[in-house]
Amino acid sequence: MKNINRRDFMKNASIASAVAVSASTAEAKVVKDLFVHHVYFWLKNPNSEADKAKLLEGLNKLAKVPTIRMVHIGTPASTNRSVIERGYAFSWLCFFDNLEEEEIYQKHPIHLKFVEDYSHLWEKVIVYDAVGPKR
């Protein structure tokens, strides 16, 4: 699977900021108006590499839902302070244009099939849906 790489993504995000604002760079990187959908998955078998690989396979399929504007599939970083939650297996972070686009994602056949095929793998999910202030 081909992907946007960090350098290209950020290079062009920088272009966006140069285009969009004349303020200082420090003020140019706050992104507004987007709907952030962040899901953390805890596995039933947290030590199973096979189950991790399986869920990752599912998440890569899920990434094809057309209303997703950008997605980051992550695992816990090596940072380890008392306030940091590290027990989950996968972080699934998506940006949508707005609530309506996220609702389309929730009902999309690819999403329903993902839940059908992979939900037996997880013990728990926590979802945080956050919206930025309007400009």
Add this chain to the structure above:
Amino acid sequence: MKNINRRDFMKNASIASAVAVSASTAEAKVVKDLFVHHVYFWLKNPNSEADKAKLLEGLNKLAKVPTIRMVHIGTPASTNRSVIERGYAFSWLCFFDNLEEEEIYQKHPIHLKFVEDYSHLWEKVIVYDAVGPKR
């Protein structure tokens, strides 16, 4: 404060994908290599509009830490299912190039000053640090 707006951000993210990949659009939006730092803040006085405004002021100052590549400051969306956590006051989502850049942020004077000036407002924070797989 001027900001990248969604349209410009996404327009240029689309350019990035066009530059970076020749695969289908569906495969082009998975962003890798980035360090995701997502913090959720619960306020001591969750119903205080003054405290919310104060913390938002602090977060906008915090956004000036130079190693932050992109930041989204959010509040809980209107979505409301059993798996959705909605009790927090603010979602603070940052992208960094890598762990080292996040560590610089943690020790940056702007960050230390933020904690000094605003931590009296929050009751609890939960942090999720996630890294994508290498390409």
